Amino acid sequence: MNSSKRRSKRLPRPVERGARSAAGAGLKKPRTEKAETIHSTRGGVAHLLVERVKELSALHRTVRLMQDNVKPVSSVLREIVSLIPPAWQYPEVTEACLTVDGMRFPTAGFRRTAWIQRADFTTPDGRRGKLEVVYRAKRPPESEGPFLAEERDLINSLADSCASYLTRRRAEEELLVAHERLQALSKQSMRLQEQERRQLALDLHDEIGQAFTTLKVNLQAIQRTTDSTRQTASLNDSFMIIDQTVARVRDMALDLRPSMLDDFGLASAVRWYVGKQGERAGIRTEVDSVAIPRGLSPDALVACFRIVQEGVTNILRHAKASRMAVTLRPIKKGVKLVIEDDGIGFSPNEVLRVSGERSHLGLIGIQERIRAFNGQFEISSEKRKGTKLSAMIPFDEAV
Ligand SMILES: Nc1ncnc2c1ncn2[C@@H]1O[C@H](COP(=O)(O)OP(=O)(O)O)[C@@H](O)[C@H]1O
Ligand SMILES: [Mg+2]
Incomplete structure (x- = not known):
């Protein structure tokens, strides 16, 4: 003008x-x-x-x-x-x-x-x-x-x-990078799904199939003999196999879908999972997992659990840590999740910069899950000082 x-x-x-x-x-x-x-x-x-x-x-x-x-x-x-x-x-x-x-x-x-x-x-x-x-x-x-x-x-x-x-x-x-990330994630998720199915098929065939074969042999032995000592030995062996198989089936089911989430809630599932993994790996483990009253949709509950799984798996796989600590707490706006270790650390910026095809997508998967719920995510890591992964998933008004 x-x-x-x-x-x-x-x-x-x-x-x-x-x-x-x-x-x-x-x-x-x-x-x-x-x-x-x-x-x-x-x-x-x-x-x-x-x-x-x-x-x-x-x-x-x-x-x-x-x-x-x-x-x-x-x-x-x-x-x-x-x-x-x-x-x-x-x-x-x-x-x-x-x-x-x-x-x-x-x-x-x-x-x-x-x-x-x-x-x-x-x-x-x-x-x-x-x-x-x-x-x-x-x-x-x-x-x-x-x-x-x-x-x-x-x-x-x-x-x-x-x-x-x-x-x-x-x-x-930015849109292109986000698109590449999602494409890489979707490929990775399909690959993982195939891997899980293969593993499940192997487990069913090798472990469960094997257990039933042994049980059948034991039952035949019991049927054929009148010697009560041999019968008792075969029965005891069978009970042991049944116990192991029940435990194995429970583990497999939990790996596929943590039903504890539905039965006992997120806090218990996290406590159980982190405790079990820490014990298995023999490292000092602290879990501070407080029950979430309400406000998380079933999808958000699963997302929190998967984030803990990925974070803990990373610690056991990469961190060479002597201690890990997981905190899950409700805060004002949502759920706060912190997964820490005192291990070797790494450079998050390098890992989070995706380009094209790549196979390490655990942390990027966490980032995308949190983004899908409009949450916040932060990793701080220093060489030889350990890693701290913090996430916040906001409550869903409708839940
Ligand atoms: N807690 C950790 N301590 C040390 N290094 C880590 C940790 N978490 C992740 N990393 C590093 O980041 C990389 C990427 O992790 P991730 O995206 O989960 O893929 P993956 O576990 O399949 O390698 C890992 O290969 C590892 O080098
Ligand atoms: Mg990983």
């Missing part, structure tokens, strides 16, 4: 050729009455028109460049900068430079001079940038030093467009 006011009040500027040659010769051309009469000539109007067309076509080409989602961001920015000099009133002395995110895109002859026009911008995610246009040589005075009011509008528009463009490209990149 301002600019259009300015434009309508502003007198037309000197005929292009005259103005340029005067400036080119290093002379300052005074804006005399006479010169102003020339402005209103047809040549002056034509010049104004040419300037507006140049500005519009720079804007148009910038918009088209910014629609390209395939070209690298740096190439697009470099091309945008190259569109600037022809759009300004004196292309032969105009240079431009875009600076953003620690990157700089100058035209070939860019250097800071006394004749500089600048527009700063900040993207919504806080990246700061600036667009600078300079004249390498003096030119007659206009609304802003040697620059036109329209050129101020143009540099501002270009800076705004750069900010929008950078924001959009970053969002697209």
Whole structure:
């Protein structure tokens, strides 16, 4: 609005050729009455028109460049900068430079001079940038030093467009990364499902099948003999096999789906699982697992349990820890889960940066599960000092 006011009040500027040659010769051309009469000539109007067309076509080409989602961001920015000099009133002395995110895109002859026009911008995610246009040589005075009011509008528009463009490209990149993560997770989950089925088939065939075969042999022995000592021995052996098989079937069922979650609740299931794993691995284990009154959907309960399973498995598999501690507590907004160890530590940033196919997706799986419930997740880990994994899953209003 301002600019259009300015434009309508502003007198037309000197005929292009005259103005340029005067400036080119290093002379300052005074804006005399006479010169102003020339402005209103047809040549002056034509010049104004040419300037507006140049500005519009720079804007148009910038918009088209910014629609390209395939070209690298740096190439697009470099091309945008190259569109600037022809759009300004004196292309032969105009240079431009875009600076953003620690990157700089100058035209070939860019250097800071006394004749500089600048527009700063900040993207919504806080990246700061600036667009600078300079004249390498003096030119007659206009609304802003040697620059036109329209050129101020143009540099501002270009800076705004750069900010929008950078924001959009970053969002697209993030979307792509998220998509890759989900794809990798879904592949991993299918692979795991197949692995679990294979393991289940093996367990059923080898362990349970074997147990029944032995039981059958024992029963046949009992049927064939009348010797009560041999019968008792076979019966005792059979009872032992039945006990082992019942325990094995319970373990298998719990691995597949922790029914304790339904029967005894999350806190007991966590206590039982962490205790059992710690005992098996022979490391000092502390569990502080407080009953969750309500507020978690069945899916969220399973998610919490799976997070504990993955965190504890990681400790036993990777941490070389002498101690692990798991805390599960209701807090104001949801459930807080902390899984800590005093082991060798690692670099979470490297592990959480996924690209393409990869097989280690436990922590990323945790992150995605928590994201699905709008929760919070944090890992801090230091080499030789251990790892602390904290998660918060908010209560569901509907539960
Ligand atoms: N508690 C831990 N202590 C030390 N290293 C860990 C711990 N948890 C995870 N890591 C490291 O992070 C990597 C990725 O873990 P994860 O995503 O669960 O995949 P996976 O367990 O299949 O390797 C592990 O390979 C390991 O190097
Ligand atoms: Mg793991």
